[in-house]
Amino acid sequence: MTAPRPVIAVDWGTSSLRAYALGSEGAIRDRRASDAGILRVPEGDFAAVFRQQIGGWLDEQPDALVVMSGMIGSRQGWMEVPYCPCPCDLSMLAGGLRRLDWPDAQRWPGVEVWVVPGLSTETAPGLPDVMRGEEVQIFGALPDLFHERALICLPGTHSKWASVADGAVTGFATYMTGEVYDVLQEHSILGRLMTEEPAAADAWFEQGVTLGAEGALLHVLFSARSRVLSGDLPETAVRSYLSGLLIGHEAAAALRDLVRPPPQVALLGAPALETLYEVALCKLGCDVRRLDAEVAAKGLFQVASRLLDGDTIAGLR
């Protein structure tokens, strides 16, 4: 796959911005990372942040195609782009791109800026779920999967579990695991029992996974306290144990809700978090594969390539 024009990929989320200048085959030639997430942009002046971060690349490549994903396409972002419903493949995602009418068009008249839609699904009748940004990571990771069908887990503040088959995202579900972990350790009675040691994939974590997977989450959370009081759980292990309870609950629920279990679960996240999820999923009997987390640029390059494809362009412009 080659692109006849230079492509700039921008993954612009709530708390950070990552930009990549890509070569004609999609290789990363240069990169920028900033904490100017959409909620941190003063007065919503996205254009100013955009100029500051990638203006230099645009001067060098005045015919660049810029493709942006993430919360930048949300109601709170620069331009709202409607979600594409699942099942959704790469062509359908590219078909949902919206071109940004941006204020610097006169300075760089050859540049086009496009925003990727997010995905929507229903995890049960009447129960909507959404993602923005993870979809390009998923499409970026698809070529590295061993199987036609897989479950892809993107662990984080709001973990996503996406089912993919034959190149399409068929559905997904979000879990508030990371955020619940954060608020419990910072604001609950459990936080007061903890020492500084970070969560590790140790025997306490594995005990937590087994107990969390059994389902009575609000009960087993309390055991993090009662076991410390009884002298059974060291305070240095509370984070690992709590992390195991939550990840075990999440993973067991995500695996249980599947109509047809996939042959493999692929992990796409920060290395430390991937390690925890890998241990938890192995404990629950899964075949796990860790993927390179920096796949947003790959996915955005693929979307850009579809955009440069005649058919897609005809439909969009």
Next chain:
Amino acid sequence: MTAPRPVIAVDWGTSSLRAYALGSEGAIRDRRASDAGILRVPEGDFAAVFRQQIGGWLDEQPDALVVMSGMIGSRQGWMEVPYCPCPCDLSMLAGGLRRLDWPDAQRWPGVEVWVVPGLSTETAPGLPDVMRGEEVQIFGALPDLFHERALICLPGTHSKWASVADGAVTGFATYMTGEVYDVLQEHSILGRLMTEEPAAADAWFEQGVTLGAEGALLHVLFSARSRVLSGDLPETAVRSYLSGLLIGHEAAAALRDLVRPPPQVALLGAPALETLYEVALCKLGCDVRRLDAEVAAKGLFQVASRLLDGDTIAGLR
């Protein structure tokens, strides 16, 4: 049941103190309520709070028997009293009483002060659970139960679900429901979506109960956000919905873990919370009975009566 000496019952928990001067049949003649919970007693001077709250009663009744329950008997309290393991009936609980060697014995030489033990159990092999204070409420409520076997739910920050049979607490489990609700509404992304309306037992609450009972709690919590964003859930209903998700999850787990379902679930709590739990439990198919929440004094009176009983005294003094 009558007591040959005046009984003063003190329910002294983490955040409050409630004291009752009881008549010979256990009727409440006078009462005190204070926010001097054990964590709010300056420099741990429990004796000063005790004198201030019930010294007047002791002057009038210098032969009083004082029985105290709750966190006052914990490691952070006035005197640590070991837990009684389940199954535990009233005689066994009374057998675990410890007499306090208190500093005002010279001023009121005829007064005896006793501290009630809490209960301990294992909810699974190696998984300890404990209560301090709820046990006297449970024993106070037993005479009002219709059946020999029942499940008693005491909703709150840390809800307790106790199985009782033939006058004994056979086991129990704690759920962190109230605390998780508080930290999520105060510190999570869900809190930012809420308006001031308190949780009500409405249709949104019932929807939450059904979804929470299905088990994937960390996923359905996120639906409180995605449904607001999709316009499906009004911001005024988020508290009710969130409350339903958590209570539904708790109740379904508590009912599922039972070896033998009881004919009735009895509720023992504040009226507003009892209403939410009653609606949730009915939705899950239970026969529910609401009990008077002010049963701590009744339970403490029963414990005191056992203490005045010859056999118990012989074993204790």
